[in-house]
Amino acid sequence: MGDGKSDVLQGTLDLMVLKTLESMGPLHGYGIARRIEQVSDDTLNLNQGTIYPALLRLQQRGWITTEWGTSENNRRAKYYSLSRLGKKQIEKETESWERTAATMARFLATPR
Amino acid sequence: MDWLRIWWSRCVAFLGPKKLDEELDEELLEHIDLATDENLRRGMSPQDAQRAALLKFGGVAQIKERYRLQRGLPLLDEVVQDIRFAWRQIRHAPGFAIVAILTLALGIGANTAVFTLTHALLLSTLPVRDPGELVRLTIDLSGTQNNSHDAPLSLPMIESIQRQSRTMHDVFGWCVYDFPFRDGNVNGGIHGAILSGNAFEALGVRPAAGRLLTPADDQTGGGPDGLAAVISYRIWVSRYHSDASVVGREVIVTDHPATIVGVAPEGFEGVIAAEHPDIYLPLEFQGLLYGEPSKHTAERLWLDTFARLNPGVSRGQAAAEMNALFPKILDATLPAGMRHMPEVEKARLEVKRARTGWSKLRATYTQPLLLLQVMVGAVLLICCANLSGLFLARASARRREFAIRGALGAGRVRLMRQLFVECLMLALPGALLGVGLAWAAGPSILHMLGNVEAEQAISMQPNPTVLCVTVACAVFCAVLFGMAPAWTASHTSVEMALRSSNPRTSAGGAGLRNFFVPFQVALSLALVVVAALLGTTVTRLLMENSGYRTDNVVFALTDFLRVPQKGDTLVALYHRMAERLEERPGVEQASVSAISPFLGWRWSDEFVAADNSQHQAPVEAMENIITAHYFSALGISILTGRDLTNSDADRNSCIVSQAAARLYFPHTSALGKTLRSVVRRPGTGKPDAFHDYEIVGIARDTKYNSLRELPPPIVYLPLAAGENGQTNGGSNLFFVIHARSVAAANSAYLATLHEMAPSSPEIPPAVFSESLRDSVARERLLSILSGFFALLGLLLSGIGIYGLVAWNVTMRTTEIGVRMALGATRPKVFLLVMRQVAGLLAIGVLCGGVAALFAARSVRSFLFEVRPGNPWVFVLSALVLVLIGLLAATMPARRAVSIDPMRALRTE
Secondary structure (H helix, E strand, C coil), X not given: CCCCCECCCCCHHHHHHHHHHHHHCCEEHHHHHHHHHHHCCCCECCCHHHHHHHHHHHHHCCCEEXXXXXXXXXXXXXXXXXXXXXXXXXXXXXHHHHHHHHHHHHHHHCCC | CHHHHHHHHHHHHHHCHHHXXXXXXXXXXXXXXXXXXXXXXXXXXXXXXXXXXXXXXXXXXXXXXXXXXXXXXXXXXXXXXXXXXXXXXXXXXXXXXXXXXXXXXXXXXHHHHHHXXXXXXXXXXXXXXXXXXXXXXXXXXXXXXXXCCEECECHHHHHHHHHHCCCEEEXXXXXXXXXXXXXXXXXXXXXXXXXXXXXXXXXXXCCCEECCCCHHHCCCCCECXXXXXXXXXXXXXXXXXXXXXXXXXXXXECCEEEXXXXXXXXXXXXXXXXXXXXXXXXXXXXXXXXXXXXXHCCCCCCEEEEEEECCCCCHHHHHHHHHHHHHHHHHHHCCHHHHCCHHHHHCEEEEEECCCCECHHHHHHHHHHHXXXXXXXXXXXXXXXXXXXXXXXXXXXXXXXXXHHHHCXXXXXXXXXXXXXXXXXXXXXXXXXXXXXXXXXXXXXXXXXXXXXXXXXXXXXXXXXXXXXXXXXXXXXXXXXXXXXXXXXXXXXXXXXXXXXXXXHCXXXXXXXXXXXXHHHHHHHHHHHHHHHHHXXXXXXXXXXXXXXXXXXXXXXXXXXXXXXXXXXXXXXXXXHHHHHHHCCCEEEEEEECCCCCCCCCCEEEEEEHHHCCCCCCEEEEEEEECCCHHHHCCCXXXXXXXXXXXXXXXXXXXXXXXXXXXXXXXXXXXXXXXXXXXXXXXXXXXXXXXXXXXXXXXXXXXXXXXCCCCCCEEEEECCECHHHCEECECCCEEEEEECCHHHHHHHHHHHHHHHCCCCCCCCCEEHHHHHHHCCHHHHHHHHHHHHHHHHHHHHHHHHHHHHHHHHHHHCHHHHHHHHHCCCCHHHHHHHHHHHHHHHHHHHHHHHHHHHHHHHHHCHHHCCCCCCCCHHHHHHHHHHHHHHHHHHHHHHHHHHHCCCHHHHHHHC
16 A cells, blocks of 8 residues: 555444444434544545445344434434444454454564 | 355345435535535635536546445346346237247147156156165066067065075065045055065055055055055045044955055156056055965066166166076076976076166166257257347348447347347247246157156156256357357447448348258158158058058957966867957957067967987977967968867867968978977977977967067967966957947947956956057157158248248349349349248258258167168158248249339438
């Protein structure tokens, strides 16, 4: 990546969305996208639009729920919040992600 | 569980996509707005703010598309689209759709009809436990005759196989019967079967109510319930309204009280295909009806025998065991006189597969049905070629449409799938209509079998298997006739098709379409030749002189096993009845005969000229047992000598046919000579038994077993007392009655029967001319159906040729216009069009001729007095085909002639 940004790894976006909802409570799509960008300190090469298919995926699995609310500029907006199933999923995914990360770290730590 | 939830949400989304689309639009719009607002707050100009927001978002349209693909059921969505589109296409050209559906209905209907029959007769598996273990045991008597001849077994044989076999168990006998039946106010006949007590247990079927027969019911004097009877599910529903209290009910079967102990399961029709017993009785009933000995008579081969293979035993092993065992079984069961008859010496016991039960119709109809199956297959191919041609023509008319869709991003697969859906939408209604046609034609096809039982028993109702095959047929057709157009459509060059102003100038797939006409013509020619050969066969057979008088003659089979008269008095009863019949009004002559010609009865013995018996071996001849006036009743002239009389003086006289006279007395006149009937007993040490007869007359030759054969040598012996209180022709013989009319013969017979043998059941007499016609039922069925299929092939080929030429004329309108403008005359234009058709026809006829030659050779065994290579048949068939082809081409060719050059050029 020439500009120092990395692509979003397949499957990591889901966890990012879930984690965002866990820490921030109900959010609309734009809010989630912005939050992910802020947390990653703008190092991610994220097309904001791609979070919508991800949100649909999570919704279909029953990990998040939606309801209509009002946005900052007083318009109707769809708000996403974490479901009970989603909370469980975060635990599961976090654990597996940490394991992967630890494994990768060990590999990278081995001297050449 | 995850996938279930995902599918659920996808299905929900599939059903209401419109609202979801609006919501998504709203959500994305809001996203962009929020982003724009934030950018504005950061101090961007309004244009830059929105541009940056959109840039950051990525492609809105792509995201929406991805979202939709993930949300609903995209594949199903597309199929629904395809179906909608196909429906619009069909509505757009209803004429085309109707022609396609009707064509397919004919093709698929023919296939369904023939397959229904094939399935019912040959393929349907018995609804019993482990049907694969079932085998049928038959005695193969083909060693003595040219054509294969199977016989059933006797009860002592069954019992000794059951005792001795180590490869088979659950051996049981089965015999189909018609019984007089009374129950309350119902008084009529019932179709039934008597069977070994273990039959139901062996088959492993469960009763629908009550219980089934057990070995305990098959005891001398009856079982715990007296004479136990099981009724079919069919009459349980229709006659007893599925009332469970029918168990224990008393009914009268042939004057004997029987108790209904249970109901056979639904769909169970016994083990004989094309029979449908409504009542099942133990074998013991035979003993009740005709006396205990009749059940155990070893010479009476009357029981169709089935058994189960032991686990792990192959049919071959069972057959090997039976090979070794059978001679011993014969030694133990047959009386010495019969054991060493030549047929018996050569007889073998065969073990055959019985997964699908058995039917005597199979021997006759297996090959014809396979032939018909091939023929309807050819008809279906012609249908497909026809539709393929039509579709190709349409596909080239729609090139612009395909090109535009291709340009808009439809992939090849998508285009092909869309065409396939269109084909399927024509094929499935066609199949549905075809099933309807098959169902409607069913009864008349069954009637052609010339077998009343089969007509009643075989259901032409479409069943699941048949429907599956029909649907498979339809899909196969759709693939076949959709393939060529789909291929050309998917290879349409977008640029080329869009550039040409007139789609008519680019003829796609023309070469392919030119292939279909010769293909159709060739197949049709083969069909027509086969049909013509079979038609000739039937005509020749029906015109063949049988040697008998057939008009106003009936053969009435008696059932005299239970009349009190035995032996000599039984012979006297037959004599008296024949004389009494002749006294009745309207009756010309009446006589007695042991066999009825052409009904499949055959009786043969070995004879030798008595003077020459030292030097010559006995030779087999057909035989009949008769009384006086047999020859006059059947219009067979006695060439020299005299008829037999019923007096005792003729006890040792006989009459021989010309062929028999030539066979036994080649050099002298047979009249007055002595013919010796020989019962051989080789290997027993006993001398051969013989009986001498003086030849008192020589009768004109007649056929005996079938219309196909040459008149065989026949020896006619006088009726006399035989073994076991029967006559020398058995106890049940035929009365041959020649009267003024069939009705007169029938009523005379019934009156005489009631008067002189009141205890005997009535069997409706058979009309001789009908028996004769039914003896060629197989050929008749073949010729009528193949004729129909050939006609269908001709019709379809005609339509195909018409379609091709009409299309070509439309395509070449401009060219023809130019030619005419340049001075081509109308006849020249006409010839131009016809020349192309003639070329295609010629190729078709040539290929078809070769195909027909092979087809004709494969039906050789069905033919009679017409060679498979008969040039007349070939030439005439080809002529008919060419004529129809040219006729079909004339209409569009005349349109070509009437093209106005000016208008044709202006359209360019």
